[in-house]
Amino acid sequence: MEEYRDLFLAEANEYLQNLNRCLLEMEKEPQGEQLTEMFRAAHSLKGMAGTMGYDLISGLTHEMESLLDQLRSGEATIEKEFIDLLFDAVDLVQLLVDNLENQDKFSAEVKALEKKLQAWGLRKELHKNLPPLEAEDEQEAEKDAAGQKQIAWEGLVNEFEKEMLKDAVSRGEKIYQIYICLRRGSLLKSVRAFLVLKNIEKQGEVIKTLPSIHELEEEKFDREIFLLITGKPDVAALKESLEKIAEVENVGIIEIVEQGEPKAWEITRDGIPGRKTSVMHPEAVNEQTALSLQDGGIALALKESDDSPEDISQVIKKARSLSSRSTEKTIRVETAKLDNLVNLVGELIINRTRVIELGKKTGDELLEGSLEQLERITAELQSVVMALRMVPIKQVFDRFPRMVRDLSVEKQKEIELIISGEETELDRTIVNQIGDPLVHLLRNAVDHGLEDREERISNGKDPVGKIYLEARHEGSHVVVSVEDDGRGIDPEAIKAKALEKNIITAEEMDKIGFEESLRLIFKNGFSTSREVTDISGRGVGMDVVKTSIEAINGTVEVKSKPGRGCRFMLRLPLTLAIIRTLMVESAKEVYAIPIEAVRENLYIEPRDIKTIQGDKVITLREEVLPLCCLKEILGMGRFEEQDIYPVVVVQTGDKKAGFIVDKLLGQQEVVIKSLSKFVNDIKGIAGATVLGDGRVTLILDVAGLLE
Amino acid sequence: MADNKDTVFEVQLVAFKLENEEFAVNIQKVREVLRMTQVTPLPQSAHFIEGIINLRGEIIPVVDLRRRFELSSGERNDQTRIIIVEIQDSNVGLIVDSVTEVMRLSSEVIQPPPAKVAGTRTDLIKGVGKISDRLLIVLELDRILTTQEKIALEEVTLGENAGV
Structure with missing residues (x-):
């Protein structure tokens, strides 16, 4: 269980944030969608907490869920005190989540709040005499009903799938919708889904699943699966075999009767209810199932987003919100792994530059060609990796x-x-x-x-x-x-x-x-x-x-x-990891000045340098700038007389100055590396970077130098 | 070693030379040994910091141990090595004249440091090991990068525990 705890924490916090947001929105303007979303969040929290054995959290979220369900079915009105009560509940859950180790400390508070929630629920009971505890059963009943409802498949199948349906019908096969509901809090959902598919494939061909095969594989679904199949299955036997699969709670099979052109696909509402169906066509086994199934799945996953069926029933809304949630193409990654990746790519970039420099020396055309390719790919890799670090504010x-x-x-x-x-x-x-x-x-x-x-x-x-x-x-x-x-x-x-x-x-x-x-x-x-x-x-x-x-x-x-x-x-x-710098040489060492701080570069002659009270200055466009020698302020050498001096004009805030350097080397993007903790408090040094040749170069902190 | 007086155990040490003295560090603290490489000087740092180097992408400060022990600065030659050691979870390089050997010593053999060893600073020494006629100075790595002022401060606060 321990390894799931971090995952639980991450997800629980996300749900709690959702709950908070919805409550805030609801406070302003109550809408049904918020209720549904909150209900879902409370429900998921309950399930997760139950799986993890956090009884207090699951108990409390259960009460929240029940209350929300009542609201959802319009049995209670939304009042200010009610929202405050829910806020309290969310806070308490947050407290429990933050103190997973010492949850028991809060059991008195939880009990008190549970009572309050229950009391509210009872008070708001209008016509049904159901205690809030049974609200879940109601929901179960709803799920039951979902098995009998049909999805408006016509809006979901693509041309290819329509063809397959048409073919099947012309072969004398029938079309069925199979509804599967897994047990709440079921682990290994993808395995269950796989078994379901396996079983169905013995009796028919799966045309489409909702959520898509891909999402089923990745466990990106809640509990419900809808499948569209063709074939001549023995419906009763199929249903029985599906019900035998562990953790399958509910199975519904409905025949979908096609009328006229497949385009104008209509669903007859009097389709035979799954439980009573007994059509016997055991021989319909299609060898191509697996292949077409996969194709269909992938095609669907791609197509789903631009589908916009007009006549959508409540069920499909639910199913689709389910799938739109699961198509969020994100995964959770430990930030340490990400940082490591960024670092490694930084290394790769540095070494690439080095390899390319070496390659140029050989004059081998083939080598140079593939090095160019390498350069292009690594540059792309770098930008992708940098984008990985970016998160919305x-x-x-x-x-x-x-x-x-x-x-x-x-x-x-x-x-x-x-x-x-x-x-x-x-x-x-x-x-x-x-x-x-x-x-x-x-x-x-x-x-x-x-x-x-x-x-x-x-x-x-x-x-x-x-x-x-x-x-x-x-x-x-x-x-x-x-x-x-x-x-x-x-x-x-x-x-x-x-x-x-x-x-x-x-x-x-x-x-x-x-x-x-x-x-x-x-x-x-x-x-x-x-x-x-x-x-x-x-x-x-x-x-x-x-x-x-x-x-x-x-x-x-x-x-x-x-x-x-x-x-x-x-x-x-925008980022701290890579910055553009101006490279300069001073006292035989290369230094990088962040380009943000550089105003301009110029060359001056000794006669341009004036002295005010012993300090060197130059006049630049009628502005008097203090002038200092970089190696002197770094303590790396003394100012030497020359015929011409390269000068970098730097500015931070309202402070401006000219740095005399030995040589201007040009601009370069560098990966910032922090100095070791033992030497990181040096004024005027922001960090270090590694150049293409492996040499370490210091990045100057202009603000620190100007102080 | 000195931190566990009740039991005798074996320690493995990496021995190296500075001028004519033989020093050693616990092998568990040694990450690797490098040949002398180009070191980027670090302005305005402690006098014994030679600079920083790039070790497979990591920036590591390098200490000139001769300067740390206030010995005359010797010439760098093909015997010069940088020993990368771990101090407080960070890597630090130590420039030494040469690395001589890896040896096993019984913790009994290592004694608390005498008042003065060849003009070196005793606060950087953990103990002295005697093997027949050789004298091995075992370094107290945690102090290597601490400036003198800080050490003085620590000694005031440590007070009665000064023998450690």
Whole structure:
């Protein structure tokens, strides 16, 4: 079981997130789909927890499921308290999931909440005297009925399959729909499905399955399988043999009677119900079944997405939502494996460059040709692997609606959180690291940015405060902004607090402008750690936000309009793993300068260099730039007189300077490698990279060098 | 070794030379031994850090052990080796004059370090092994990369446990 625990955790958290999201949506505007989705999530959670033996979770989710089922069948109305109750339940399940080892601690809470849920269910009973516990049976009954319902196959089969059906009918065979429902929480579902197929193939030809064969193989289905078969089977015997397969709970076989042209496929509703059918055609065994089955399966898997049948019954909706869920073509991979892959590809790229350099020396045309091929493939591989690291920022954003809701209840402020651009993709490491800073910014916006209702009304604002959380691409960066329409930041209050905390002096206080005063909130010591608790102060922990964003090569900006709101903008790099650099040589060593920091390169003559108070400067387009010799600031050598000096003009933030180097070598993309933990705190060095020839080159941290 | 006084057991050591002294490290900490290779200097690092090297894609800091023990810097020749050792779960290279042998020693033979061994710093020494007339200095790897200030600080806090 242990090995399944991580999987359980990952999936359970996903379901819980779904539940939270649906509840939030439902709070705004109740819709049937949310109920169905929540029901499904609660149901899956229950099943998973049951399999794992987490009785508390399965018990609690069972109650949730029952209640949701009542709602779904319109037996209860959605009320505010009800949603709050479900929120409590979701929280408790989350708590249990987070504390799998010590679940028993919470058994009292679980029991209490289960009672509450049951009580609610009973109260809402309208005409049926079923206790909520039996709701599942109702659902079972529904599944039973599904065995008798027919799927609108005509919208699902492709031309090829239609031909096969036509052929079969012309051979005098019949068409059947077989419905299989596996037991809840069944393990080895794909094996069961395989056995089902095997059994059917003895008696007929499988034309189509829903979900597709491919999905069945990969266990991407819930419990139900629909099959469309042709042949002359002994229906009773077939049904019996199918029912004998372990973990098959329910089998239904219906004959589908074709009328007229196969195109206008109609299904007769009076098709013989599976249980009573007894047609005897035992000889119909098709040797080609396996092959055509596979072909059909694959063709279907491909085609399914562009099918759009008009007349869809409830069953098919269900079956299709099932299959659309299972066609999500994703797998879970441990991030460590992914990181390892990225690293290996980095190595491969480096070695490729080396091999190609060696290959060129031989002058062998055949070798050069295949090396070119190698270069192309590895370049493609590199871009694919880099894309693997990219994840949508949604992963972080998803937790905020719930957080803001809870905060708004706590603060008794009406707040609307408007999220946009959540599909924007960023490097996984960056996405992992912006969560906490964003929590901080959002909390600040709720606590101190937005006014309370009365104040908003008296200021002529919409009583509902708005917070906009947005992510978008901007050049090679992603900008994430948190904006509120609250009272904004009062520069005078900021200055007063900065003075109190000894960050600025009284004289400075008078000189500081509006923009600059806003930046004071990022100063270390502006807030004390004591205040970084549940209730944030405006600017509390802002230095932490700034430091953590800068740690991933990002920047933070703040803009504010007093009385109108304020806006924080985080500018983040797309990726941390590969960057473009300008390679320079200094003191016989090669250094890489991140291209983001490079403004321009130029060559200057000794007479261009001026001296101001002993420091070298140059005048570039009427701007005076400090000039420093790279090997001197690195402590690797002394400035030497030359006829001409190559200079790299660098800039970070508003700091700008010229670096004198020995040689400009050109641009190159490099894979960033961190320095060993023993030497990673060197100012001015951001990391290292390995060049094509295997040499190690340092990547400079311009901000560190300019300090 | 010194951390288990009750039982006698055998330790396997990789022995190497620095100037005229013979040193050793526990073989369990040794990942591999390389010939001297090109080392990229690391600006503004501790004086004993020679630089960094690329070992199959991993960036590894390399310590010049001569400088670490404040010995005169010797010339690099075809005997010079880099011993890759594991310190606190990270790999570190140690530049030594030559690697002499792999040997087995009984833990009894290894004694706590005397006050002074050939002008070297005793805080980097775990113990001294005597085999007939040879003297083998066993290194305390965990301290190799720690700067003196930090060691001084540690010694203050360790206080009574100073004998370890």
